Amino acid sequence: MENIFTDEYFMKKALQEAECAFELGEIPVGAVIVVDNKIIARSHNLTEMLHDVTAHAEMQTITAAANFLGGKYLKDCTLYVTLEPCQMCAGALYWSQISKIVFGASDENRGFIKMGTQLHPKTTVISGVLAYEAADLMQRFFAQKRK
Secondary structure: OOOOOOHHHHHHHHHHHHHHHHHOOOOOOEEEEEEOOEEEEEEEOOHHHHOOOOOOHHHHHHHHHHHHHOOOOOOOOEEEEEEOOEHHHHHHHHHHOOOEEEEEEOOOOOEHHHHOOOOOOOOEEEEOOOHHHHHHHHHHHHHHHHO
C-alpha cells in the first residue's frame, strides 16, 4: 500500500492555511507541524489581525506544537510552510530544535538562506515542495493589493 503521507500531502495542508490567510487579507503563508504523520499544529499569518509583526505562520505553529507536546523542543517534528522562513522564524526554529523544515516557495529577498541565518545543526531542510502553487498564491495576493 502506498504511503499517502508525503511532503506534498502535508504541503497541501499548509497551502489550505495560506488560503485562509489570503481570505482574511493576511499575507498568504500557511504552516503545519507534523509528528508521526499527524498534524499537531496548524496556522497562517495573523500579523494584521493581531497587530503583531511576530505573528507569522511559523511562530504560531511553533507555539501551538509546543503546547500540544508539553515542551519547548520540537524534536522528531516536521514544519511544512508555504514560504521560506524569514530570519526571525528561522531563529525560533533553531531554538525549537525542529528536526525537519519543508518549504514551498523561496523568499529571495527576506528568506533565512539569503540572510545567512543558521538553523540547528540537526535540522534537515527540503525546499521547493509545491513551490509553484505557493508562489502563485503570493503573486495573486499582491496583484490584488495593487489594484
